[in-house]
Structures are given as structure tokens and as C-alpha cells.
Amino acid sequence: xxxxxxSGGGLIQPGGSLRLSCAAxxxxxxxxxxxxxxxxxxxxxxxxxxxxxVSSTYYADSxxxxxxxxxxxxxxxxxxxxxxxxxxxxAVYYCARGASGAPLEFWGQGTLVTVSS
Amino acid sequence: xxxxxxxxxxxxxxxGDRVTITCRASQGISNYLAWFQQKPGKVPKRxxxxxxxLQSGVPSRFSGSxxxxxxxxxxxxxxxxxxxxxxxxxxKTYPLTFGGGTKVEIK
Numbered sequence: 001x002x003x004x005x006x007s008g009g010g011l012i013q014p015g016g017s018l019r020l021s022c023a024a025x026x027x028x029x030x031x032x033x034x035x036x037x038x039x040x041x042x043x044x045x046x047x048x049x050x051x052x053x054v055s056s057t058y059y060a061d062s063x064x065x066x067x068x069x070x071x072x073x074x075x076x077x078x079x080x081x082x083x084x085x086x087x088x089x090x091a092v093y094y095c096a097r098g099a100s101g102a103p104l105e106f107w108g109q110g111t112l113v114t115v116s117s
Numbered sequence: 118x119x120x121x122x123x124x125x126x127x128x129x130x131x132x133g134d135r136v137t138i139t140c141r142a143s144q145g146i147s148n149y150l151a152w153f154q155q156k157p158g159k160v161p162k163r164x165x166x167x168x169x170x171l172q173s174g175v176p177s178r179f180s181g182s183x184x185x186x187x188x189x190x191x192x193x194x195x196x197x198x199x200x201x202x203x204x205x206x207x208x209k210t211y212p213l214t215f216g217g218g219t220k221v222e223i224k
Contacts, residue, residue: 046215
């Protein structure tokens, strides 16, 4: 059974940094398309970033240069390092696993990030 | 970036109705289109991928069609548990992009 458990969310001031984690079981993070998706309160879904293959990464324009996706194969964990946080980054952040041509099949429960002074 | 436009943004329907939701891409994406369902306070759930492939475990009243720039999600005989918000996602080109969502409410 695939399980994805996010952690690391919380309240952070604008300009601050936060690292989200997504611990995986039943799936290996280094052999799948591992993705972060976010959802601002009362809003729709926004794709954030993906990592796949050896080191292929892509980002949404809204986070490029501020967020970094990575994974630790030994811990089977996906990360999202978020720097220079803004109020508009406030959202529930989900990690999800997919495959080429079949994205976002399994989702975690999400972790809430609130950027506010 | 590819823009995804969903319509309608909200709709009211009755149990037993046939519901159709449309998603249009700003450029051709072949069949790289997925559909998701999200109920209030819940995690999104994938219903369809590759435009028309039904996710395992999803009821057969859900179907997807289309190719290129226009896609449709159809729910035949709407059930009470189908009242939710539906999103399309293009997965042809990074960055991936979602549609704005369609909220299906009870009439």
C-alpha cells in the first residue's frame, strides 16, 4: 500500500524559509515522478514542482528560484525547500506520486503552510 | 506555459442527471489530460488519465474524451457522492497546469 506523509508545515513570517518533507512507503521516491501540488485556502489546485529520473526537476513559474525539490533515497523521503516565502505561498502542500503519462496517482494528506507576520 | 480553461466554473445538477464538464487547452496537448475529483476537506483523487483511461476503482459512470485542445469529463447518472469539485490537468509539458475547477452542486 502506498503511503505519503507530509510534515514540516507551520506559521512562518514573510521572507522566511521552511522545508517540507514527504515520507514515502510502498513506493520508492527515486523511481517515480514525485510531485508537490499546493492549494491556497478556498482556491484551486496549483502544480508546484516535480523530480524524476536521476535528477530532472521542474518548477512552476511562481516558485522558480525560491523553491527547491529534492529527495533522499536512503530515507525514501521527498523534500521541498521553500525560501523567500510570501503571503501568496500560504496553502496546503500535497506531495503526490505518479508515473510518466499517468501523473498524480497517489496523494498525501497535505501540510499547511501559513506565511504571515 | 499552457493555460487550461474549464467550463462551467460551477453548476447545479440533480441525482440521476448526466453532467458534462469541458476543459480547453491553449495549445495542443495530444491526450495528456487527467481529471481529478476533490470533496470538501479531502485530498484530490485521480479519476481519468491520458484523456480517457479510467483509474482503477473509479465507477464506470465517469468517462473522459477528447484530444488536442478540447476535452470532456462526463458523469452518467450523477450520484450523491459525486457532488464535488473537478479539476483537469495537462501533463504534456512542464510546468503542468490545472484548470480552474468546476464545482458540481446539488440542485
